[in-house]
Structure formats: C-alpha cells, structure tokens
Amino acid sequence: MLDGARVAFVVDGALDQPTGGYLYDRLVIEGLRARGCDVDVVNLDVRGPLASLRENTRLLRLLAPRAYDVVIIDELCHPRAAFAAALRARSSASPRLVTLLHHLAASERTGVSAKLRLALERTLLTASDHVVVTSETTARVAIAAGIAPDRITVVHPGRDRLGARAAPPARTRGAPVRLLFLGALTPRKDPLALLEAFPAVAARAVLTLAGPADRDPLYAARVLAAASRYGTRVRVTGALTDAALADELGAHDVLVLPSRYEGYGIVLAEAASHGLAIVSCDAGAIPEVVRHGEEALLVPPGDPRALEGALVRVVQDEHHLDAMQRAALRRAATLPTWADTQDAFCRAVFPTSR
Known part of the structure; x- marks a missing residue:
C-alpha cells in the first residue's frame, strides 16, 4: 500500500472526457486512491497567452520541493507543461515527475507542425524522471525521440471495464x-x-x-x-x-x-x-x-x-x-484487466514500493 503518498495528476481540461486516454487516466487515478494515495486532479485550461503563463506558473508550484511526492502529467498537456517541466528546480525534496504518454501528438501531424510538436513533447519527456507508455509501439517511438529505454515503462490498458462474455453475441443465421x-x-x-x-x-x-x-x-x-x-x-x-x-x-x-x-x-x-x-x-x-x-x-x-x-x-x-x-x-483472455493495469502503473510511479 502507498498510504499517505501525495500525488498531483495533471490533465488537459476536464477528466470526464469520453476518450480512451481520459478513461485510462480516470481508472489509474482510481487505482492510486484505492492503494492509499492522496491524489489531487489538476485540470489545465489554457485560453490565450496570459492563461498559458498562468498555468505554467501553476505547474511550477506543483513541481516545487515538498509540494508533492509525485507529479504525473498526461502528455496531452505538453504545449503548456513542457516549459514548466524544463524549468523546475531539482533537489532531493523535489517531486518525482512522471509523464504518461498515450502516443506522441506529433505522430498525427506532418511538416513544420509535426516538428514543433515533437520538440515540445521531447522537452517534456526529457525533463521527466520516468515515462509511462500504454503500448510497446509508443515505447519505440519515445526511444526514437531520444528517451532512454530504462526510463520507460509499458503499462497496457485493461479490457474488462464493460464486462466480458463467455460466448460471442447471439446471431440469427441469415440475418444482417x-x-x-x-x-x-x-x-x-x-x-x-x-x-x-x-x-x-x-x-x-x-x-x-x-x-x-x-x-x-x-x-x-x-x-x-x-x-x-x-x-x-x-x-x-x-x-x-x-x-x-x-x-x-x-x-x-x-x-x-x-x-x-x-x-x-x-x-x-x-x-x-x-x-x-x-x-x-x-x-x-x-x-x-x-x-x-x-x-x-x-x-x-x-x-x-x-x-x-x-x-x-x-x-x-x-x-x-x-x-x-x-x-x-x-x-x-490473454490481455490485462484494469486491476493488472492499476498494479503495474503504481509500480512504475513508485518503484521503491515493489
């Protein structure tokens, strides 16, 4: 158990958004809390340059010594989180910074836009103490971006949030x-x-x-x-x-x-x-x-x-x-459950608790 560990979990906007990335975030947060962590969800909201400056200042406060034990940043925040991560003061009392990388946003773009995104994403990943990725494919992409393999842990999502069936759906022969x-x-x-x-x-x-x-x-x-x-x-x-x-x-x-x-x-x-x-x-x-x-x-x-x-x-x-x-x-039957995912994520975030 991780009783009393203080965690800030930083996400881009509201946590209840209906996408796979936010679903993963919600369920690993549940897992952290179930294992004794005190988790603060920090919702970033950036509209315009002044808001961006405000949110970067807010992130620097989260990353200050003794503010938290661990700060987890969903990589979707990279446009505003990269600078704060790069500027954070490092000391023995500084929070461990973990980036959760679902996939590089640069992978969805081409040309100058892709290069700019990759530079920002690489800044955040390089400044992180550890990177959690959700697939072996994303791990290879992160390594290609310059992140050392020993700083990456693959934690696959679960499969059983919506239940499971012992047999395929019933189907009438000849029906559409x-x-x-x-x-x-x-x-x-x-x-x-x-x-x-x-x-x-x-x-x-x-x-x-x-x-x-x-x-x-x-x-x-x-x-x-x-x-x-x-x-x-x-x-x-x-x-x-x-x-x-x-x-x-x-x-x-x-x-x-x-x-x-x-x-x-x-x-x-x-x-x-x-x-x-x-x-x-x-x-x-x-x-x-x-x-x-x-x-x-x-x-x-x-x-x-x-x-x-x-x-x-x-x-x-x-x-x-x-x-x-x-x-x-x-x-x-060979894929992980969400309980498996939560266990693996906690081990990646708190390696000394293994």
Missing part, C-alpha cells in the same frame, strides 16, 4: 450482420472511410455509429450527412454511457475501427472481451492488441477498397465470422 463503430467522429478514427466502403455490404449488413460528434464538428457533420444516405441501414447514437456501450457490444457481431493511428485502442480489447470479430487498420499499436488473420482483419489505413474487401469477407462468410469471434474471446 451487425457492424459497430465505436469512437469519436474525427478524421483519425476515419468513419467516413467506413461509410464509403459500406455499400459493398449494405444489402447484408447494418451499421451503428456510436461516439461523440463534438470533437471536430465540421468533420462530424460530413459523417452524419453520409450516414443519412443509407436510411435505416445506418444508425447513429451519439456518445453513450458505459452501460449503453456494453449493451451495444452485446448486440453486434463485428467492431469496425478504421483508425489511421491508435496509441493502443482500448475499444478493441473491450470488443474482443465481448466476442466481436474486428475489422481495423494496421496502424500504431493496433496489431499489439488484436492479431491479423485470427480475431481481426487489419488493412492499410486510409484505403477504402481494402476496408471494403475486409467487410465483404466477414459479412459473406459466416463460418469465418464464427471463427474470428471465437478467436476474439481467446485473445481477450
């Missing part, structure tokens, strides 16, 4: 195959590619799009307009509660996630735990979570024709779909 997209309606998740590929299977499948539409409203409007062309064959739910998400997983046959990049992909592990076959992309850490040719078909990102071919295969071959669903349950 039920496809499910779970994720924000954003370019990185690429639901437009799915809607572009959907006509190839629309006669034998139905599709549900579930996820928030407020991350990129202009892109989401294009998604909603494209979905409306299919009438009742495509259903849009918006953001869902955890209970509703579990119900959707139990009512579908295939998870389709055509993401162009994932730092891990918690939804993939959750879908496997419910016995769903998976169609996704060979991008980021996705191949770490699910295996191509077993429970998943992984296609090149941004390739609607390849995505179309994978959809046709799972929709038209019920025996292959059955085999993928059974493989999904076997795969899920």
Whole structure:
C-alpha cells in the first residue's frame, strides 16, 4: 500500500472526457486512491497567452520541493507543461515527475507542425524522471525521440471495464450482420472511410455509429450527412454511457475501427472481451492488441477498397465470422484487466514500493 503518498495528476481540461486516454487516466487515478494515495486532479485550461503563463506558473508550484511526492502529467498537456517541466528546480525534496504518454501528438501531424510538436513533447519527456507508455509501439517511438529505454515503462490498458462474455453475441443465421463503430467522429478514427466502403455490404449488413460528434464538428457533420444516405441501414447514437456501450457490444457481431493511428485502442480489447470479430487498420499499436488473420482483419489505413474487401469477407462468410469471434474471446483472455493495469502503473510511479 502507498498510504499517505501525495500525488498531483495533471490533465488537459476536464477528466470526464469520453476518450480512451481520459478513461485510462480516470481508472489509474482510481487505482492510486484505492492503494492509499492522496491524489489531487489538476485540470489545465489554457485560453490565450496570459492563461498559458498562468498555468505554467501553476505547474511550477506543483513541481516545487515538498509540494508533492509525485507529479504525473498526461502528455496531452505538453504545449503548456513542457516549459514548466524544463524549468523546475531539482533537489532531493523535489517531486518525482512522471509523464504518461498515450502516443506522441506529433505522430498525427506532418511538416513544420509535426516538428514543433515533437520538440515540445521531447522537452517534456526529457525533463521527466520516468515515462509511462500504454503500448510497446509508443515505447519505440519515445526511444526514437531520444528517451532512454530504462526510463520507460509499458503499462497496457485493461479490457474488462464493460464486462466480458463467455460466448460471442447471439446471431440469427441469415440475418444482417451487425457492424459497430465505436469512437469519436474525427478524421483519425476515419468513419467516413467506413461509410464509403459500406455499400459493398449494405444489402447484408447494418451499421451503428456510436461516439461523440463534438470533437471536430465540421468533420462530424460530413459523417452524419453520409450516414443519412443509407436510411435505416445506418444508425447513429451519439456518445453513450458505459452501460449503453456494453449493451451495444452485446448486440453486434463485428467492431469496425478504421483508425489511421491508435496509441493502443482500448475499444478493441473491450470488443474482443465481448466476442466481436474486428475489422481495423494496421496502424500504431493496433496489431499489439488484436492479431491479423485470427480475431481481426487489419488493412492499410486510409484505403477504402481494402476496408471494403475486409467487410465483404466477414459479412459473406459466416463460418469465418464464427471463427474470428471465437478467436476474439481467446485473445481477450490473454490481455490485462484494469486491476493488472492499476498494479503495474503504481509500480512504475513508485518503484521503491515493489
């Protein structure tokens, strides 16, 4: 137990945002508190240069000697956290600084924007005493950015937040195959590619799009307009509660996630735990979570024709779909639970407690 350890956990904006990164943050915070830590959640909110200066000053106070035992910064804060981390005074009484890296934001950009982001991210990571990453893929990216391997710990997300099933979802032979997209309606998740590929299977499948539409409203409007062309064959739910998400997983046959990049992909592990076959992309850490040719078909990102071919295969071959669903349950049994994640995260943050 870590009774009395004082922890500041710094996040970008509100902690209750419906993304995999914030979900990870919330659950590891629960784990820290359950193990005796006194955790203060610090929400950064930067609007304009004066606010940015204020929040950097606030971070420097958190990092001052004897303020906390550990300060954990979610790397999503890097534009404003990097300078405070670099300027902090180091002493034997200074808090241990741990950065939680879901994936480098620079990985989603190109050109000058990517170089600027990488410089800021490298500043934060270099100033940290330790870096926790959520996948082996992100660990390799951090090492390529100049972070020593012995300063990195991989702590994979869990799979059982929404429960698990002993058998795949019940399916009536000959009924439409039920496809499910779970994720924000954003370019990185690429639901437009799915809607572009959907006509190839629309006669034998139905599709549900579930996820928030407020991350990129202009892109989401294009998604909603494209979905409306299919009438009742495509259903849009918006953001869902955890209970509703579990119900959707139990009512579908295939998870389709055509993401162009994932730092891990918690939804993939959750879908496997419910016995769903998976169609996704060979991008980021996705191949770490699910295996191509077993429970998943992984296609090149941004390739609607390849995505179309994978959809046709799972929709038209019920025996292959059955085999993928059974493989999904076997795969899920090998992935960590959230209790495993919380234990591993605590060991990374407090190495002397091992």
